[in-house]
Amino acid sequence: MLRGCVIRNTDFVVGMVVFTGMESKIMQNSAKPKYKFSKLELLTNKAIVIVFVMQFLLASSGAILGANWMVNNRSHLWMNENC
Numbered sequence: 001m002l003r004g005c006v007i008r009n010t011d012f013v014v015g016m017v018v019f020t021g022m023e024s025k026i027m028q029n030s031a032k033p034k035y036k037f038s039k040l041e042l043l044t045n046k047a048i049v050i051v052f053v054m055q056f057l058l059a060s061s062g063a064i065l066g067a068n069w070m071v072n073n074r075s076h077l078w079m080n081e082n083c
Contacts, residue, residue, distance in 0.1 A: 002026055
């Protein structure tokens with residue numbers, strides 16, 4: 001009998017286990033399928049990661065430089081506002 005079979009309409013069953021475990025044919029065929037990616041998909045995934053990292057670095061450096069400029073030029077900004 002194969003794995004998952006159900007016996008119905010019987011009073012008793014006589015059986016003998018011959019071969020069980022992970023090496024049996026049914027268990028070896030029940031492995032999860034491997035995902036396959038084309039070269040284009042792999043290249044696209046790498047490009048997306050690179051674009052994300054570059055955008056993060058540019059936004060972070062812009063925020064830091066902008067905050068630094070605001071701190072250094074605070075006195076000039078207040079003077080121009082009162083005039």
